[in-house]
Amino acid sequence: MKKFHKTLALALSLALCALLLAACGETPAPQGGAQDSTPADGAVVIKIGGTGPLTGGAAIYGNAVKNAAEIAVEEINAMDGIHFELKFEDDQHDAEKAVNAYNTLKDWGMQISLGSVTSKPCEATSAETYADRIFALTPSASSTAVIELDATADPVTYKDNQFQMCFTDPNQGSASAQYIYDKGLASKVAVIWKNDDVYSMGIYNTFVARAAELGLEVVSDTTFADGNDTDFSVQIADAQSKGAELVFLPMYYQPASLIFNQAKAAGYAPAWFGVDGMDGILTLDGFDTALAEGVYLLTPFNADSTDARTVAFVDKYQERFGDIPNQFAADAYDCVYAYYQACTAAGITADMSAEAVCEAMIAQFTTMSYDGLTGDGMTWDATGAVTKSPKGMVIQNGAYVGLD
Amino acid sequence: MNFLNFLISGVSLGSVYAIIALGYTMVYGIAKMLNFAHGDVIMVGAYVCFFAISRFSLPPLLGVLLAVLLCTVLGIVIEKLAYKPLRAAPSLAVLITAIGVSYFLQNAAQLLWTSNPKVFPSFLHFGETGGVELFGGQLRISYITIVTIAVCVVIMLALTAFTGNTKMGKAMRACSEDKGAAQLMGINVNTTISVTFAIGSGLAAIAGVLLCSAYPTLVPTTGSMPGIKAFTAAVFGGIGSIPGAFLGGLLLGVIEILAKAYISTQLSDAIVFAVLIIVLLIKPSGLLGKPINEKV
Numbered sequence: 213m214k215k216f217h218k219t220l221a222l223a224l225s226l227a228l229c230a231l232l233l234a235a236c237g238e239t240p241a242p243q244g245g246a247q248d249s250t251p252a253d254g255a256v257v258i259k260i261g262g263t264g265p266l267t268g269g270a271a272i273y274g275n276a277v278k279n280a281a282e283i284a285v286e287e288i289n290a291m292d293g294i295h296f297e298l299k300f301e302d303d304q305h306d307a308e309k310a311v312n313a314y315n316t317l318k319d320w321g322m323q324i325s326l327g328s329v330t331s332k333p334c335e336a337t338s339a340e341t342y343a344d345r346i347f348a349l350t351p352s353a354s355s356t357a358v359i360e361l362d363a364t365a366d367p368v369t370y371k372d373n374q375f376q377m378c379f380t381d382p383n384q385g386s387a388s389a390q391y392i393y394d395k396g397l398a399s400k401v402a403v404i405w406k407n408d409d410v411y412s413m414g415i416y417n418t419f420v421a422r423a424a425e426l427g428l429e430v431v432s433d434t435t436f437a438d439g440n441d442t443d444f445s446v447q448i449a450d451a452q453s454k455g456a457e458l459v460f461l462p463m464y465y466q467p468a469s470l471i472f473n474q475a476k477a478a479g480y481a482p483a484w485f486g487v488d489g490m491d492g493i494l495t496l497d498g499f500d501t502a503l504a505e506g507v508y509l510l511t512p513f514n515a516d517s518t519d520a521r522t523v524a525f526v527d528k529y530q531e532r533f534g535d536i537p538n539q540f541a542a543d544a545y546d547c548v549y550a551y552y553q554a555c556t557a558a559g560i561t562a563d564m565s566a567e568a569v570c571e572a573m574i575a576q577f578t579t580m581s582y583d584g585l586t587g588d589g590m591t592w593d594a595t596g597a598v599t600k601s602p603k604g605m606v607i608q609n610g611a612y613v614g615l616d
Numbered sequence: 617m618n619f620l621n622f623l624i625s626g627v628s629l630g631s632v633y634a635i636i637a638l639g640y641t642m643v644y645g646i647a648k649m650l651n652f653a654h655g656d657v658i659m660v661g662a663y664v665c666f667f668a669i670s671r672f673s674l675p676p677l678l679g680v681l682l683a684v685l686l687c688t689v690l691g692i693v694i695e696k697l698a699y700k701p702l703r704a705a706p707s708l709a710v711l712i713t714a715i716g717v718s719y720f721l722q723n724a725a726q727l728l729w730t731s732n733p734k735v736f737p738s739f740l741h742f743g744e745t746g747g748v749e750l751f752g753g754q755l756r757i758s759y760i761t762i763v764t765i766a767v768c769v770v771i772m773l774a775l776t777a778f779t780g781n782t783k784m785g786k787a788m789r790a791c792s793e794d795k796g797a798a799q800l801m802g803i804n805v806n807t808t809i810s811v812t813f814a815i816g817s818g819l820a821a822i823a824g825v826l827l828c829s830a831y832p833t834l835v836p837t838t839g840s841m842p843g844i845k846a847f848t849a850a851v852f853g854g855i856g857s858i859p860g861a862f863l864g865g866l867l868l869g870v871i872e873i874l875a876k877a878y879i880s881t882q883l884s885d886a887i888v889f890a891v892l893i894i895v896l897l898i899k900p901s902g903l904l905g906k907p908i909n910e911k912v
Contacts, residue, residue: 268731407882434881439841442831445625446876466733470833498670498735
């Protein structure tokens with residue numbers, strides 16, 4: 213009896229350890245490696261570094277950013293003036309690996325940074341860039357924790373050298389509520405969100421707050437978490453029984469694909485509304501794109517746009533990588549061009565220290581206005597958050613179609 | 617009607633836990649070791665089946681057979697390389713090795729197949745809704761649930777018959793009672809334990825296919841969380857007891873879904889594990905487990 217107890221106690225404590233470790237289950241994979249572009253002789257060459265998931269569950273985002281940044285760097289290096297050298301390291305969407313990757317970049321002599329692609333790693337690397345006085349502009353890490361220095365202070369303080377090209381999560385949440393209200397998509401709304409993820413929770417909080425102000429009724433509010441993210445029957449039944457006409461899904465595309473699947477099986481067909489994490493669902497291996505038919509999502513970039521710069525970028529991206537670029541790619545392209553504009557205006561030279569570049573960039577970004585693929589007249593305030601207007605998209609016949 | 621629907625959801629989730637728990641409990645019952653790599657063998661089985669069906673367009677049944685075959689071989693290899701050298705070592709060493717094997721399999725899967733999620737082909741999905749509808753469509757039981765439960769029952773009966781009636785089965789029971797004495801009686805303990813692992817891993821492949829048919833998303837960590845929940849189910853039902861694993865799995869699934877539906881979607885896992893703790897406090901050997909009295 214005693215022995216049995218011991219074995220069981222041991223086994224249960226190990227199971228608990230395994231549970232804790234399960235969250236860190238993302239594991240090593242081949243190195244993404246550096247993609248060095250060769251600088252022209254005699255030109256001013258600025259070293260740009262960035263980290264992102266090139267392998268792992270979020271690899272679709274990291275690769276989009278890396279690919280688009282490479283295109284932008286190549287275009288800029290073909291012109292006169294400032295040239296860039298880009299090095300992009302794999303962080304596998306893991307904060308610890310992102311810091312290691314960041315240190316590799318620092319040793320390489322990075323002068324300005326693209327931060328990290330996803331929120332949690334970028335929170336970690338932004339603390340490093342802040343301490344090391346290296347300017348960082350993240351294409352896509354949208355959590356407010358990325359730009360905040362001390363969220364508990366009153367008023368909240370911000371890192372002065374961390375900027376974002378994408379909307380912050382709170383902006384996504386309130387913009388989504390506003391969009392649903394403005395377009396009259398629904399009056400009764402359900403939200404399914406992931407309660408152990410800052411990204412999902414950040415969007416959820418502001419969505420609900422904005423919805424209350426606008427008089428959108430949130431009839432169903434349910435959550436899930438890691439390890440509990442396979443069965444959504446309860447969440448779907450709750451939304452269905454309370455008559456939600458639209459379900460808002462602030463999450464990444466993998467759980468969303470299961471929700472679409474199970475909602476179809478339950479015979480529930482509301483309007484679905486996603487955020488930028490939904491981008492990528494159409495390229496999920498083996499996914500029946502018919503399930504995502506009619507899904508709305510708010511994104512700052514529309515690959516179908518007839519704008520000349522967008523068309524040129526989409527063509528070039530498709531030719532080189534065989535995919536239609538998503539908004540992560542467009543944000544990364546914009547980041548590099550925003551750097552080009554800022555570096556040119558500030559007269560940055562190759563021999564300037566990262567710290568001197570940092571001060572010059574802060575001065576530029578807080579005063580300049582930038583026109584890019586993801587919006588015209590983008591501006592940044594001292595917090596590092598961007599101001600631009602989102603575009604509504606809907607999935608039709610397995611492709612994203614712009615609504616505006 | 618909502619309650620019945622939740623109950624059905626609970627049973628479908630529970631049936632998946634049950635089928636994984638059967639493998640856990642069978643290996644524990646005989647080899648007296650917790651094979652924490654079981655959940656990852658499940659993942660390998662699901663990947664093999666996925667590639668057989670999606671990439672090589674084999675018929676689904678052949679894909680499942682191939683998965684069972686490869687996982688059986690994998691189980692034997694793991695046992696030979698990782699566990700057999702530790703036959704005389706303390707159980708803690710074996711347990712830690714099992715966790716090591718689990719991480720090895722996850723990492724190897726990520727290297728081989730990347731961790732981009734894959735959507736498992738729905739070959740158990742027939743007709744418009746993929747299920748039986750009752751009361752004019754108000755209740756729906758999916759075919760996957762029916763198949764999972766049927767497979768569970770068949771495996772349960774087959775395992776009971778196998779351990780009860782065949783020569784190998786008797787050898788297994790003898791090993792589980794006393795390895796030393798079994799060896800003295802002329803039973804080849806090593807072969808017996810290898811066969812146990814082979815069967816356990818074959819069952820894992822079937823569990824993997826059914827898990828991914830019910831919840832069609834496949835990444836290298838797919839097996840780990842269901843594996844831990846199924847282990848919980850096996851302990852809940854009384855580890856080592858084959859009907860206990862089935863009962864424990866079903867109850868765990870039902871409790872999880874009902875906790876989500878009627879208490880809180882945020883706390884469901886906490887509630888599930890709290891129930892486990894309470895059951896173990898009241899009945900330390902699990903629901904159907906036999907208390908073992910060891911003479912000192």
